[in-house]
Amino acid sequence: xxxxxxxxxxxxxxxxxxxxxxxxxxxxFSVRDFRxxxxxxxxxxxxxxxxxxxxxYLNLTExxxxxxxxxxxxxxxxxxxxxxxxxxxxxxxxxxxxxxxNDNMTFYQMMxxxxxxxxxxxxxxxxxxxxMKALMNRMETALYSAGIQNNSRLTSHALFSALNGIMIxxxxxxxxxxxxxxxHTLLLAKIIAGVFNDSACAS
Amino acid sequence: xxxxxxxxxxxxxxxxxxxxxxxxxxxxFSVRDFRxxxxxxxxxxxxxxxxxxxxxYLNLTExxxxxxxxxxxxxxxxxxxxxxxxxxxxxxxxxxxxxxxNDNMTFYQMMxxxxxxxxxxxxxxxxxxxxMKALMNRMETALYSAGIQNNSRLTSHALFSALNGIMIxxxxxxxxxxxxxxxHTLLLAKIIAGVFNDSACAS
Amino acid sequence: xxxxxxxxxxxxxxxxxxxxxxxxxxxxFSVRDFRxxxxxxxxxxxxxxxxxxxxxYLNLTExxxxxxxxxxxxxxxxxxxxxxxxxxxxxxxxxxxxxxxNDNMTFYQMMxxxxxxxxxxxxxxxxxxxxMKALMNRMETALYSAGIQNNSRLTSHALFSALNGIMIxxxxxxxxxxxxxxxHTLLLAKIIAGVFNDSACAS
Amino acid sequence: xxxxxxxxxxxxxxxxxxxxxxxxxxxxFSVRDFRxxxxxxxxxxxxxxxxxxxxxYLNLTExxxxxxxxxxxxxxxxxxxxxxxxxxxxxxxxxxxxxxxNDNMTFYQMMxxxxxxxxxxxxxxxxxxxxMKALMNRMETALYSAGIQNNSRLTSHALFSALNGIMIxxxxxxxxxxxxxxxHTLLLAKIIAGVFNDSACAS
DNA sequence: AATGAATGAGGCTTCATTCAT
DNA sequence: GATGAATGAAGCCTCATTCAT
Numbered sequence: 001x002x003x004x005x006x007x008x009x010x011x012x013x014x015x016x017x018x019x020x021x022x023x024x025x026x027x028x029f030s031v032r033d034f035r036x037x038x039x040x041x042x043x044x045x046x047x048x049x050x051x052x053x054x055x056x057y058l059n060l061t062e063x064x065x066x067x068x069x070x071x072x073x074x075x076x077x078x079x080x081x082x083x084x085x086x087x088x089x090x091x092x093x094x095x096x097x098x099x100x101x102n103d104n105m106t107f108y109q110m111m112x113x114x115x116x117x118x119x120x121x122x123x124x125x126x127x128x129x130x131x132m133k134a135l136m137n138r139m140e141t142a143l144y145s146a147g148i149q150n151n152s153r154l155t156s157h158a159l160f161s162a163l164n165g166i167m168i169x170x171x172x173x174x175x176x177x178x179x180x181x182x183x184h185t186l187l188l189a190k191i192i193a194g195v196f197n198d199s200a201c202a203s
Numbered sequence: 204x205x206x207x208x209x210x211x212x213x214x215x216x217x218x219x220x221x222x223x224x225x226x227x228x229x230x231x232f233s234v235r236d237f238r239x240x241x242x243x244x245x246x247x248x249x250x251x252x253x254x255x256x257x258x259x260y261l262n263l264t265e266x267x268x269x270x271x272x273x274x275x276x277x278x279x280x281x282x283x284x285x286x287x288x289x290x291x292x293x294x295x296x297x298x299x300x301x302x303x304x305n306d307n308m309t310f311y312q313m314m315x316x317x318x319x320x321x322x323x324x325x326x327x328x329x330x331x332x333x334x335m336k337a338l339m340n341r342m343e344t345a346l347y348s349a350g351i352q353n354n355s356r357l358t359s360h361a362l363f364s365a366l367n368g369i370m371i372x373x374x375x376x377x378x379x380x381x382x383x384x385x386x387h388t389l390l391l392a393k394i395i396a397g398v399f400n401d402s403a404c405a406s
Numbered sequence: 407x408x409x410x411x412x413x414x415x416x417x418x419x420x421x422x423x424x425x426x427x428x429x430x431x432x433x434x435f436s437v438r439d440f441r442x443x444x445x446x447x448x449x450x451x452x453x454x455x456x457x458x459x460x461x462x463y464l465n466l467t468e469x470x471x472x473x474x475x476x477x478x479x480x481x482x483x484x485x486x487x488x489x490x491x492x493x494x495x496x497x498x499x500x501x502x503x504x505x506x507x508n509d510n511m512t513f514y515q516m517m518x519x520x521x522x523x524x525x526x527x528x529x530x531x532x533x534x535x536x537x538m539k540a541l542m543n544r545m546e547t548a549l550y551s552a553g554i555q556n557n558s559r560l561t562s563h564a565l566f567s568a569l570n571g572i573m574i575x576x577x578x579x580x581x582x583x584x585x586x587x588x589x590h591t592l593l594l595a596k597i598i599a600g601v602f603n604d605s606a607c608a609s
Numbered sequence: 610x611x612x613x614x615x616x617x618x619x620x621x622x623x624x625x626x627x628x629x630x631x632x633x634x635x636x637x638f639s640v641r642d643f644r645x646x647x648x649x650x651x652x653x654x655x656x657x658x659x660x661x662x663x664x665x666y667l668n669l670t671e672x673x674x675x676x677x678x679x680x681x682x683x684x685x686x687x688x689x690x691x692x693x694x695x696x697x698x699x700x701x702x703x704x705x706x707x708x709x710x711n712d713n714m715t716f717y718q719m720m721x722x723x724x725x726x727x728x729x730x731x732x733x734x735x736x737x738x739x740x741m742k743a744l745m746n747r748m749e750t751a752l753y754s755a756g757i758q759n760n761s762r763l764t765s766h767a768l769f770s771a772l773n774g775i776m777i778x779x780x781x782x783x784x785x786x787x788x789x790x791x792x793h794t795l796l797l798a799k800i801i802a803g804v805f806n807d808s809a810c811a812s
Numbered sequence: 813a814a815t816g817a818a819t820g821a822g823g824c825t826t827c828a829t830t831c832a833t
Numbered sequence: 834g835a836t837g838a839a840t841g842a843a844g845c846c847t848c849a850t851t852c853a854t
Contacts, residue, residue: 033320112315117236158394165368191361199401252815439726455836518721523642564800571774597767605807
């Protein structure tokens, strides 16, 4: 029994140190494009050595992926906690998602990165797939509540795509401030929500 | 007059050489992620020296941008030529755009790149803005024809976003072949088109 | 008395654990170039921790050296057991040695390593010297029996050199299989034996 | 014609710079084990940038190989120039070779390195094979003159092996000075020469 | 205008060894 | 005595860009 507790403690310590590294990386990513952040910087910022990073992650890509997956999980959890009793409305969901993306530009930077060529191990691919499915389930539920009951899975893919596309297309509209961007993307999110809602009514 | 002709010739030669470089780059990008293509490779493939590349482009980014802008212009022209007399239907437009993106993966790779951190000169930003506006005009026209007459500019932004998002989100769905991807993204394009169409009817 | 037995037991356990480590290392070396084997791998393969390795060896070099010395001792013992009553003939000796080297490529890899720059402690140097002398005695005996009685010590050095050189020079003849190598090196061993034999007769 | 001269000049310049790099590397290798010499050091010592090294060599291994091949060629040429009219005697050849090895410890360090695991491209392997054959021809000729006319190719392999083995086995005899080593290895070379000579007479 | 050799900062990663538990 | 996480120096190599010819 004592032994089990010791192992547990070790695991907890390991997890917490991994979290320190992860959070340090996030910290840096919130300020700079993640592709320009170096291992050295992450290590220094986390207060550990370079080697320690590699004790917790096979390579930089795995660390990036961890950040990415954590983001998706966070979004999923936040969605679960939005409407305690009933699922969020389409508009709530869209606005929330776009707000999250505005607050976490690293997230869609990484999405682009991994989707457009970032090499991933089969293991990582599987994990990503699972976590993504959980998020898609929430989207599907919201669509279902909004009255879209045919093709709901495919439509949730379309909705997810549309929202991601907003940020990809307008996250850096030339000459606009961060606030302008936020306002514009939220507006587009509202339009997307409206379009999907109307479509539900029409059909 | 003779002088003018000589200058013209020079300009023509210059333009054609620039085109050779551009096409060579495109050639390479059709096979590999553009971020992994080096100046040396482009030069060798174009049959010119590295230095020549820099005689025609300030730096690699400008060349990338040229490729990108040419793509947008090409899309715009193709849209213009689709329906000789009447603008394309929403579904036609969406399917066409997604088909183009499937055929030119470099295009949305570059879109992501420039939107998510690629540094651009003010000059380049302006040019991009102009060319993008022309494309957006075509989208707006199609939406207008489909019955979306309120907020049509904003809605065309939303449509553009949604289509881009399809590729970003599903261009590399794990374990799917190129053909699967094409089928899935076209399906999503159809759903998007349908949703926008329904919305037009509903309102 | 009980105490002595306990100490003995401890020593036996210590020796056996050291042997486990040594054998694990040998196991790995039989498959891969010893210079590419890491402490971590040896530890894992031996089923002990990295730290334990360092409880038994001052550093990796000492472990390598231990493997090397054990090899030389093994060769010496095998030579002793070859001809129970009379020493082996020159050809027998040469063939045996080359066969051993073919079977234990790590041995001459290490010989090269230590001879060509591997740092050794004075203590280790002394140990190596002793063990090497024992082997050289066997060679000298064989040469003596073959009729080489002048300069026999020096000649045994020459013979030893010649045999080692065979492996260094032809252990990786380009495009040859392991079997080809074995056949070629054994042939050269036979020639060397013959040359030394003839020389004995001639003088 | 002018053009050809220009190209020639360029090639000459290229060759000479390559030689500068090569000589700088050799310079360093004469003082330190080549495996501990870094690209940075070679570059600094040659007065060029690191990148320049890689303009002339694909990687460090290729540079090492170039040093090695140059050594073999040098030996071959020196052998050719030894006896203007008649080939060198066996003893001359052996002594010369061992002297060369004593003067160029990098040579047999590299021989060991490449023979015992250093990865080589097929192209490099071929080049090495060719150059080695030229050297072996000289050895064979000397053996032939010494009266060894049966199996002369195989015997030249054996002689080559034996000489290499001398250095591998005794280049670092514990507690001996460089001069001691030189004397001892030359002695062994003489014995080897004698043995092969006697053998020729006996048969 | 065309050439292409030279540049060199800086990236990621490895791995023997230590030492607190 | 056993453990194994932490350390961090150091290695090789890439590649956009410049500039003398």
